[in-house]
Amino acid sequence: MFAAYFDFPGGPENLYMKEVMKPNPGEGEVLVKVSASALNRADLLQRRGKYPPPKGASDILGLEAAGSVAGLGPGCSGRWRIGDAVMALLPGGGQAQFVTVPEGLLMPIPKDMTFIQAAAIPEAWLTAFQLLHFVGKVQEGETVLIHAGASGVGMAAIQLVRLAKAIPIVTAGTQEKLEATANAGAAAGFNYKNEDFSEKVLEFTQGSGVDIILDCVGASYWEKNLNCLSTDGRWIIYGLLSGGEVHGDLLTRLISKRASIHTSLLRSRDKEAS
Numbered sequence: 146m147f148a149a150y151f152d153f154p155g156g157p158e159n160l161y162m163k164e165v166m167k168p169n170p171g172e173g174e175v176l177v178k179v180s181a182s183a184l185n186r187a188d189l190l191q192r193r194g195k196y197p198p199p200k201g202a203s204d205i206l207g208l209e210a211a212g213s214v215a216g217l218g219p220g221c222s223g224r225w226r227i228g229d230a231v232m233a234l235l236p237g238g239g240q241a242q243f244v245t246v247p248e249g250l251l252m253p254i255p256k257d258m259t260f261i262q263a264a265a266i267p268e269a270w271l272t273a274f275q276l277l278h279f280v281g282k283v284q285e286g287e288t289v290l291i292h293a294g295a296s297g298v299g300m301a302a303i304q305l306v307r308l309a310k311a312i313p314i315v316t317a318g319t320q321e322k323l324e325a326t327a328n329a330g331a332a333a334g335f336n337y338k339n340e341d342f343s344e345k346v347l348e349f350t351q352g353s354g355v356d357i358i359l360d361c362v363g364a365s366y367w368e369k370n371l372n373c374l375s376t377d378g379r380w381i382i383y384g385l386l387s388g389g390e391v392h393g394d395l396l397t398r399l400i401s402k403r404a405s406i407h408t409s410l411l412r413s414r415d416k417e418a419s
């Protein structure tokens with residue numbers, strides 16, 4: 146089969162189609178013929194050599210895929226049949242003609258959805274769901290600040306915050322992105338490039354700050370995050386787009402608000418973990 150591949154870390158010019166061995170489904174695994182995969186920020190980081198796949202995972206790019214069941218490994222329970230339309234979150238390997246997936250990780254594609262639409266769901270939406278519910282334990286009426294609001298994860302998070310009857314507000318780098326986030330349900334949005342988002346957030350929350358921050362930016366935002374986090378607030382870090390090295394008295398600022406820092410990484414969860 147063919148797969149999108151690179152031999153050396155770098156730009157997109159390093160990508161090429163490589164003929165590789167078609168995978169065989171092992172015990173309890175399903176072989177999926179891939180119709181569509183998606184491109185996430187994590188793929189770009191991996192291609193640049195900054196986000197290696199976890200031990201034992203495929204080194205082919207692609208954290209999600211949608212397609213049809215093409216084979217069943219020994220011990221499969223009968224849940225899936227040849228030809229079923231499925232989508233899955235993957236530790237890697239989605240940007241190839243075939244991929245194997247543990248049967249419990251497959252999700253059926255709803256009837257009205259195309260393979261292309263389905264392929265864009267698992268990574269962004271499961272990340273956002275995990276951040277909000279498993280980690281952040283979002284409650285009705287809470288205010289959630291979502292950085293990079295127009296990113297894949299950000300757009301999913303806005304809609305999930307609304308579903309939880311909480312209030313999403315965002316930061317983004319352009320007016321067009323702020324408009325897209327407003328259309329998705331953001332109650333307010335701030336352009337971090339030309340205004341101090343922490344002051345704007347404090348204005349919006351009438352001085353109390355936000356209950357939760359979903360942060361994929363990291364270092365460059367730490368001080369502003371603590372300015373606009375509420376007392377007892379939860380700051381959830383799930384990406385480090387601006388780096389991870391922090392200079393300053395973070396711990397004093399954190400304890401003065403009784404705030405907590407949580408981190409989350411979907412890819413390093415094992416197959417059985419919740």
Ligand SMILES: NC(=O)c1ccc[n+]([C@@H]2O[C@H](COP(=O)([O-])OP(=O)(O)OC[C@H]3O[C@@H](n4cnc5c(N)ncnc54)[C@H](OP(=O)(O)O)[C@@H]3O)[C@@H](O)[C@H]2O)c1
Pocket residue numbers: 184185186187268269272293294295296297298299316317318319322361362383384385386387409410411412
């Ligand atoms: N922990 C996990 O389990 C997990 C899972 C999925 C994704 N992630 C992480 O989540 C982040 C978003 O992923 P995605 O695929 O949804 O991204 P995406 O759609 O590619 O969007 C990323 C956006 O982040 C903003 N950005 C980039 N660098 C920035 C910086 N230095 N400061 C502020 N904003 C910056 C940019 O928007 P603006 O123009 O608005 O600046 C960019 O468009 C990535 O860091 C990714 O690695 C983590």
